[in-house]
Amino acid sequence: MKALVWMGKKKVEVQTVSDPAILLPRDCIVKITSTAICGSDIHLYDGVIPTLEKGDILGHEFMGEVIEVGKQVKRIKAGDRVVVPFTISCGRCTHCLRQQFSACDNTNPNWHIAETLLGFPSAGMFGYAHMTGGYAGGQAQYARVPHADTGLLKIENDLPDEKVLFLSDIFPTGYMAAENCQIVPGQSVVAVWGCGPVGQFAIRSAFLLGAAKVIAIDSVPERRALAGKAGAITLDSGDDVMEELKALTGGRGPDASIDAVGMEAHGSAYDEFKQALKLETDRPYALRQAMRCTRKAGVVSVPGVYGGFLDKIPFGAAMNKGLTFKMGQTHMQKYMGPLLKLIEDGKIDPSVIITHRLPLSEAPEAYPMFTKKTDGCIKVVLDPAA
Amino acid sequence: MPYATHPSTPSSSSVLPGEDTDGSAPADVASPGISVPGNRGIKVVRAITIREKPETLYAFWRNVSNLPRIVNHPVTILPRTALESRWLVSAPAGRKMEWNAIIINDEPGQLIAWRTTADADVANAGSIRFAPAPGDEGTEVTVSLEYNPPAGKLGAAVAKLTRDSAGSQVYDALRRFKALMEAGEIPTTYGQPVGGPQREKAREHRP
Numbered sequence: 001m002k003a004l005v006w007m008g009k010k011k012v013e014v015q016t017v018s019d020p021a022i023l024l025p026r027d028c029i030v031k032i033t034s035t036a037i038c039g040s041d042i043h044l045y046d047g048v049i050p051t052l053e054k055g056d057i058l059g060h061e062f063m064g065e066v067i068e069v070g071k072q073v074k075r076i077k078a079g080d081r082v083v084v085p086f087t088i089s090c091g092r093c094t095h096c097l098r099q100q101f102s103a104c105d106n107t108n109p110n111w112h113i114a115e116t117l118l119g120f121p122s123a124g125m126f127g128y129a130h131m132t133g134g135y136a137g138g139q140a141q142y143a144r145v146p147h148a149d150t151g152l153l154k155i156e157n158d159l160p161d162e163k164v165l166f167l168s169d170i171f172p173t174g175y176m177a178a179e180n181c182q183i184v185p186g187q188s189v190v191a192v193w194g195c196g197p198v199g200q201f202a203i204r205s206a207f208l209l210g211a212a213k214v215i216a217i218d219s220v221p222e223r224r225a226l227a228g229k230a231g232a233i234t235l236d237s238g239d240d241v242m243e244e245l246k247a248l249t250g251g252r253g254p255d256a257s258i259d260a261v262g263m264e265a266h267g268s269a270y271d272e273f274k275q276a277l278k279l280e281t282d283r284p285y286a287l288r289q290a291m292r293c294t295r296k297a298g299v300v301s302v303p304g305v306y307g308g309f310l311d312k313i314p315f316g317a318a319m320n321k322g323l324t325f326k327m328g329q330t331h332m333q334k335y336m337g338p339l340l341k342l343i344e345d346g347k348i349d350p351s352v353i354i355t356h357r358l359p360l361s362e363a364p365e366a367y368p369m370f371t372k373k374t375d376g377c378i379k380v381v382l383d384p385a386a
Numbered sequence: 387m388p389y390a391t392h393p394s395t396p397s398s399s400s401v402l403p404g405e406d407t408d409g410s411a412p413a414d415v416a417s418p419g420i421s422v423p424g425n426r427g428i429k430v431v432r433a434i435t436i437r438e439k440p441e442t443l444y445a446f447w448r449n450v451s452n453l454p455r456i457v458n459h460p461v462t463i464l465p466r467t468a469l470e471s472r473w474l475v476s477a478p479a480g481r482k483m484e485w486n487a488i489i490i491n492d493e494p495g496q497l498i499a500w501r502t503t504a505d506a507d508v509a510n511a512g513s514i515r516f517a518p519a520p521g522d523e524g525t526e527v528t529v530s531l532e533y534n535p536p537a538g539k540l541g542a543a544v545a546k547l548t549r550d551s552a553g554s555q556v557y558d559a560l561r562r563f564k565a566l567m568e569a570g571e572i573p574t575t576y577g578q579p580v581g582g583p584q585r586e587k588a589r590e591h592r593p
Contacts, residue, residue, distance in 0.1 A: 005581030017579040024571045055584030072570065090569035094437050094523060106569040111561050112554060124573060136578045144578055147569070 002384070003057045003140035004363045009047035012058065012364050020136065020144035025072035028148035030084060034161035035062035035138050037363070037380045038086075038169055039196045040305045042371050043264060044129065048281065049307050051113055051130040059139025060086035060126040061168040063161060066148070075149040082152040084138065084145055085332035086169045088124035091150030102329035107146060108133045117308070122329060139363060141384045153336040162357075162381060163343055166201070166350040172335035174201025174260070177303035178209055180326035181256035185210025191245060191254035191293065192216045192232070193286040195223035197379050198303050199260035200353050203232050206258075208347065215248055217241060219266065222376045226353065237267060245293050253295035261286035262304025274311060281308030291317050302327035353379045359386030427509070427532040430553045434560040437524035438567045440516035441495040446567070447514055448498055450487075456562040456572075459555060475508075483507040509534040527563070529556050 005015045020029055038061050043049050045058075063083040066076055076082065088107040089096050095103040107124035108114055113131050114121030124146070127137020136143065145151060155164055177198070181190050183206060190206045192199050195218035206214050207230065216227035217235045224234040235244050245253060263282035265271070271283035290300050291314050300323055318325070342348050355378045358366050366380045436443060446452050450463050450471045460476040469489040477483050485506030491499035491513070501511035510533035519526045533552065565572045 001579070003579065003581065007581070015581045017581055017585070020579050021577060023574060023577050026569075026571060053584065055581040055587075057579065057581060090565075092437070092570075093564075093568045094435075097437075106565040107573050109573040109575055112558070133573070134575050136575070136580065140579075146573065 001141040002360060003136070004059060004360065006044060006052060006056050006058055007054050010045060010368070012045060012367055014361055014363060017057065017140075020142050022068060022070045023144060024146060025070040026147050026149065027070045028066050028073055028076055028145050028152070029068040030062070030064045030082060030138075030143050030145055031067045032062050032064040032138055032141055032143060032384045034064070034165045035059050035140070035360070035382050035384055036165060036168075037061075037139070037366060037370055037382070039198060040128070040262070041367075043262070043305060043307065044127075045367050045371060046264065048263060048275065049129045049131075050117065050281070051110075051134075053130060053134075056127070056129070056134070057136040057140055058127045059137035060128055061165065061170065062126075062138030062143065063155070063165050063168060064143075066152075067142075069148060073148045076152050076154070080152070081155045083155060083164055083167045083336065084126070084143070085151050085153070085167075085172075085336060086125055086128075087151075087329060087332050088126070088133070088135065088146050089150050089333055090147055091333075096150070096333075099331055099334040101150075101331040101333045103331075110134055125329070139360065139382060139384075141360075150333060153340060155340070157344060159343065160351075162351040162354055163349060164340065165381065166197070166353075167336050167339055167343075169330070169332070170197045171201045171205075171339055171348075171350050172332050173303050173330040174198045174203075175205040175208075175335055175339060176328075176330050177202045177258045177260065177301045178205035178211075180301040181206065181209075181211075181258065181299050182324075183209045183211050183256070187212055188255045189213045189215065189249050189252075190256045190258065191290070192227075192258045192260055193237075193290055194218060194258075194260035194262075194304065195220070195227040195234075196260065197353050199223075199258070200226060200230065200378075201350070202258045202260050202303065203227055203230050204348055207231055208342070213248070215245060215254065220373050223373075223378060226378065229352075241289055242293050249295075253293055254298065255295050256299040256301060257290035257294045259287045259290050259300065259302045259304045262302075263306045271311070280311045282306050282310050284310045284313065288312065288314055291323065294321070294323055296321045297323070299324045299326060301325075303330070354381055356380040358382055360384045361386065427511075427534040428552065430531045430533075430556055431528065432553060432557040432560055433526060433528040434557075434564050435519050435524050435526050436564045436567050440518065440525045443525055443527060443563075443567060444495045444498070444516050446563070448492070448494075453559075456559045456566060457555075458558050458562060485510070507536060509536075527560060529560060531556055 001019050003017050066080045087102045089101040089104040090106040093105040102123050104123035108121045110130050111121040124133030126135045188211050190211045192202050195216050203214050214232040216232040217237050218224050219237045228234050265283050265285035268285040274280035275283050360382045369377050462474040464472040473485050475483045485502040487500045489500050497515050499513035502509050512531035515528045517526045562572045
């Protein structure tokens with residue numbers, strides 16, 4: 001089959017690799033019909049996520065048709081149309097039973113790497129370096145999906161792929177970020193740093209949960225425009241964000257802030273320099289700003305991905321203001337079903353963020369375009385058959 | 387060779403097998419961790435919590451024929467009697483380490499303790515305990531292992547093999563045990579598609 005392979009910093013190529021096979025009795029094989037490039041793939045592309053290796057197949061937002069199931073798969077059948085969550089969860093450990101699916105104990109075969117770096121291992125994830133299991137990703141024509149019965153969301157309507165594809169990651173991720181804000185309907189003001197795909201879903205989810213006002217911050221005009229269409233007030237990250245936020249909230253500051261930017265924020269030469277010299281693994285510019293700007297006793301919600309060690313974190317602001325931090329990889333299986341219902345009911349159309357539809361063969365060109373945000377690029381969907 | 391779980395032995399202990407052929411095991415051994423002479427051994431303690439009943443976990447471990455499934459290292463375990471088994475463990479440079487392990491304490495659902503007999507290449511003693519965790523967390527499984535690396539060339543090989551890894555090998559076995567008991571399978575990516583240059587590497591490695 002054809003698959004997109006990481007071959008070093010800012011270098012990806014489409015290679016012919018072997019087709020995936022069932023390796024364990026709870027696996028299934030999915031023939032991929034649509035797959036997307038995620039903002040977090042940029043961290044991989046840029047080489048800032050530890051434990052990625054040359055030859056790894058990327059991609060964790062995909063859907064398709066089940067063509068084969070292992071002996072122990074009961075709920076899923078060949079022929080099912082499915083969306084695959086980016087996290088792999090066993091469904092039977094304590095964390096899964098508590099719906100903390102991304103903390104699953106039993107799906108990361110590289111627990112020793114993860115424990116060295118993180119203390120305890122996270123769940124396995126598709127196409128996201130060896131720290132999260134080293135599973136081959138879904139920017140490919142086929143994928144092996146472990147624990148099919150726990151993970152897969154069946155699509156039993158005739159909605160096109162592009163309306164349901166983002167249930168694989170970014171819609172649930174934006175939604176969980178908004179839910180973590182503990183929004184009081186009709187009252188809470190939420191500020192969102194980053195109007196990329198996750199930020200867009202966080203903004204829309206905050207409104208669905210009843211936020212009185214959402215303020216969206218980004219440096220890219222077309223991303224601000226898309227946030228504006230969802231009803232957000234927008235700020236340019238070049239503005240004096242603190243003063244603007246105070247002015248928009250009667251001097252209180254936002255009740256909750258969402259960092260939908262993560263480890264490669266722009267705006268701080270200090271961090272870009274330190275990250276380049278490997279003195280710092282992450283560039284937490286958006287997180288610092290969010291910590292300063294959030295109202296006293298407010299919430300900072302972090303769906304943006306961080307990989308390692310952060311510098312100059314204003315912990316004094318967090319402590320003295322009594323902030324609550326909520327974060328984590330998304331507990332996908334908890335959200336996919338209810339969010340599918342919102343799409344079916346017409347409450348949200350996830351496809352509005354798509355700017356580019358390309359064949360998989362053009363993914364090597366799509367990565368730099370998405371990274372540099374050229375050509376108005378917000379979201380790329382790839383067709384593996386082309 | 388099939389190996390039945392030993393029928394509930396009288397709990398608590400000091401019951402040592404009569405068929406201990408080399409006669410070296412002192413008859414008063416009642417607790418684990420004391421077979422390495424002079425307290426000079428290297429000690430490792432690792433624990434994990436598994437969402438399963440202590441009795442089920444105990445039963446799996448008590449049948450030593452199950453253990454190669456969870457030890458992520460080439461090992462052959464040949465049961466000899468209800469209490470004794472022969473272990474053959476591969477070491478660097480094509481060597482093999484061998485020992486007889488004998489169960490010296492067997493409390494169904496709670497504890498299994500073992501020690502090696504006198505001819506062991508690597509004298510070791512250990513125990514695995516199964517204790518209820520708080521609330522609905524499951525069972526806390528704790529392995530204590532103490533071993534005495536031998537002298538000489540084999541000793542050097544053993545030291546190389548175990549210096550950093552005895553603890554991680556014990557822990558690795560516990561993680562695999564947990565995955566098998568909870569999820570029904572031990573996660574792996576071996577055999578999945580990979581791009582170059584890993585394709586070439588994958589062909590060279592692995593059993």
